[in-house]
Amino acid sequence: MAATLLDGKAxxxxxxxxxxxxxxxxxxxxxxxxxxxxxxxxxxxxSQVYVRNKRRSCERVGxxxxxHRLPGDTSQDDLLQxxxxxxxxxxxxxxxxxxxxxEQIDESQILQAINPLKDVDAFHPENVGRLVQxxxxxxxxxxxxxxxxxxRSQIETAGKHTVIxxxxxIVGKPLAAMxxxxxxxxxxxxxxxxxxxxxxxxxxxxxxxxxxxxxxxNFVTAEMVKPGATVIDVGINRTDDGLAGDVDFNGxxxxxxxxxxxxxxxxxxxxxxxxxxxxxxxxxxxT
Ligand SMILES: NC(=O)c1ccc[n+]([C@@H]2O[C@H](COP(=O)([O-])OP(=O)(O)OC[C@H]3O[C@@H](n4cnc5c(N)ncnc54)[C@H](OP(=O)(O)O)[C@@H]3O)[C@@H](O)[C@H]2O)c1
Numbered sequence: 001m002a003a004t005l006l007d008g009k010a011x012x013x014x015x016x017x018x019x020x021x022x023x024x025x026x027x028x029x030x031x032x033x034x035x036x037x038x039x040x041x042x043x044x045x046x047s048q049v050y051v052r053n054k055r056r057s058c059e060r061v062g063x064x065x066x067x068h069r070l071p072g073d074t075s076q077d078d079l080l081q082x083x084x085x086x087x088x089x090x091x092x093x094x095x096x097x098x099x100x101x102x103e104q105i106d107e108s109q110i111l112q113a114i115n116p117l118k119d120v121d122a123f124h125p126e127n128v129g130r131l132v133q134x135x136x137x138x139x140x141x142x143x144x145x146x147x148x149x150x151x152r153s154q155i156e157t158a159g160k161h162t163v164i165x166x167x168x169x170i171v172g173k174p175l176a177a178m179x180x181x182x183x184x185x186x187x188x189x190x191x192x193x194x195x196x197x198x199x200x201x202x203x204x205x206x207x208x209x210x211x212x213x214x215x216x217x218n219f220v221t222a223e224m225v226k227p228g229a230t231v232i233d234v235g236i237n238r239t240d241d242g243l244a245g246d247v248d249f250n251g252x253x254x255x256x257x258x259x260x261x262x263x264x265x266x267x268x269x270x271x272x273x274x275x276x277x278x279x280x281x282x283x284x285x286x287t
Contacts (some may be wrong), residue, residue: 003256006146006153006232012268015148019275020061022060026282027062034282035064036094036120036274041079041105042072047098047236054096057271063278066092069125072102079105083168087115093282094120096274099170117284120277123169132177137284138277143175145269146211146232151185154257156207158187163204165220165246166213167194171234175211200224217244222251230258236268 026032036058040051042187051067058065065081070081086095090101095118110120116126122138130137138149138222152156162179172192179188188209193200204210204224212220213234225231235246245262253259 003231003253003259005253006149006258007258008149008261008265009268010262011152012020012147012177012272013242015152015269015272016057016061016275019022019272019279023062023279026279026286028123030282032285032286033062034094034279034283035066035069035092035127035277036096037066037089037092039068039070039082039095039097040073040101041070041087041098042178044100047100051098052191054274057275058278061275063275066151068282072092074102076105079110083110083113087113087118092118093285094118094274094278096120096214118281120281122174122228122275122277124140128169128174131174133239138280139178139273140169140170140174141273141277142213142234142270143178144276145266146175147178147185148167148269149232149266150209150230153258157209160188161191162167162204162209162211163191164211164213165193165197165200165204166211166212166215166234167192171213172221175213177197212246214246216246218246218248218251220247222248222255223229225252225255225256228257229255231260232266233255233260233262236267238260 011038034041038051055065086092095114096109111123114124116124118139121125122140127137162264164172164176176190176192180190193203201224206227209230211232217237231247233245233247237244241261
């Protein structure tokens with residue numbers, strides 16, 4: 001029997017309407033509009049699309065967004081100066097620096113320079129540390145989207161073997177911490193796999209919940225999936241046939257219990273969690 005589709009697009013729409021109501025309440029109570037400053041360095045086409053989508057989503061829920069565009073040859077100091085300015089600006093509640101940055105720029109130094117209270121991507125070491133300690137200020141957007149997808153689809157994580165393929169700072173690592181944390185949407189037994197993992201299919205076949213974030217089109221095939229498992233595909237790969245996930249959707253849907261499509265799975269939830277964090281940042285700064 002074919003797997004149930006986990007419709008991230010519909011879920012994102014529902015969460016965005018909840019956020020829109022909360023934003024309207026916030027504006028009424030604080031006479032301040034939650035505001036996100038997006039910083040885009042260079043003209044990478046994929047980054048431009050991501051930033052445009054994020055700003056459109058802000059608009060839909062009543063969050064104000066600012067665009068700060070810098071040329072591809074911007075220096076580290078110039079970018080740090082812009083961040084210092086945005087850190088001080090009381091009308092800006094969230095700062096998003098679109099990654100990747102050009103190679104002359106030290107990404108980790110830039111992420112560390114963002115005021116942790118405005119760090120809506122949750123990449124600042126202070127926020128990463130808090131997450132690992134189980135007292136998060138903000139949850140990083142993609143892992144939070146994955147967790148919401150599970151929780152709101154009533155897929156139990158407690159006691160389940162969750163295998164995450166990919167150990168990036170943006171997806172795999174923080175997601176492992178979140179799913180292993182105590183509480184709802186957590187309490188899972190987590191295995192993290194990567195490019196040096198031996199016999200990957202033997203491990204992925206043990207997963208009750210399999211999350212794939214590696215950046216290789218259609219890499220996870222039906223033989224790598226336990227019958228009835230939940231498969232969450234984080235991958236976004238541009239191929240000659242259009243966008244593809246890291247999971248061979250057509251094959252895996254014949255084996256899995258639930259599966260996310262690409263597009264329309266995790267992607268829309270990632271953007272939605274950015275809106276959630278921007279409102280949370282505005283609340284933090286209003287108190
Ligand atoms: N849906 C969304 O909103 C969203 C958000 C973020 C990213 N993405 C997508 O998710 C994918 C992953 O992104 P990322 O930023 O996490 O990627 P990344 O930083 O490139 O990390 C990829 C990870 O996958 C592992 N890996 C690569 N090839 C592998 C293989 N053959 N077997 C096992 N593990 C392998 C790497 O292992 P090593 O550590 O050993 O190199 C690494 O840990 C990309 O397609 C990206 O576009 C989507």
